[in-house]
Amino acid sequence: MPNAYKCRVRQPWWQVPLVPPADLMLTYMNADTPRLSTNRVGVRHLNSVHGLYLRDEHRAVGRELLSLASLNTLTLLGAETVGRSYGGGMLKLEPREADHLPVPAPALVTDKAAALTAVRPAVRDALAGGDLLGAVRMVDEVLLSRALGVTDEARESLVDAHARLTARRVARGAAATAQTTSRR
Secondary structure (H helix, E strand, O other): OOOOOHHHHHHOOOOOOOOOOOOOEOEEEEEOOOOOEEOOOOOOOOOOEEEOOOOHHHHHHHHHHHHHHHHHHHHHHHHHHHOEEEHHHEOOOOOOHHOOOOOHHHHHHHHHHHHHHHHHHHHHHHHHHHOOOHHHHHHHHHHHHHHHHOOHHHHHHHHHHHHHHHHHHHHHHHHHHHHHHHHH
């Protein structure tokens, strides 16, 4: 197979190329929702996470706050609509799908930097306790309610839409798993 794609483009063909360290990492296969994390130590990634590279003008605020700001209901709902459902109800984001993940605009994150920084410890505690939706509520309060003026009723509609799509994905995954198990 010397004419196969990897054999033609890689020298040596078996060595995975290393890319520069990304600003942020995005998990791409998740039981609940994709997570962004800042790459403070500059680790390199291969293919178990996606690397995100920010434009110079957005790098500082993006590295500092985008992972926190992305824990909002609109981003979670967007992940359910752009991602794919895989076995067991896993949500997977391919690179082209991740490009369409709705995250807060740099101007919004910059404008609400102080408020986001203020809720960071409570969000961290909620996540450490396994309360993703509690963490999301805190970020929603800063970004959706205070910054964008989303009413409580509209936010609850978004929360409900996210919950319905998540439940559908998980139920489809459970049904597929049960069907596979019954064939054994």
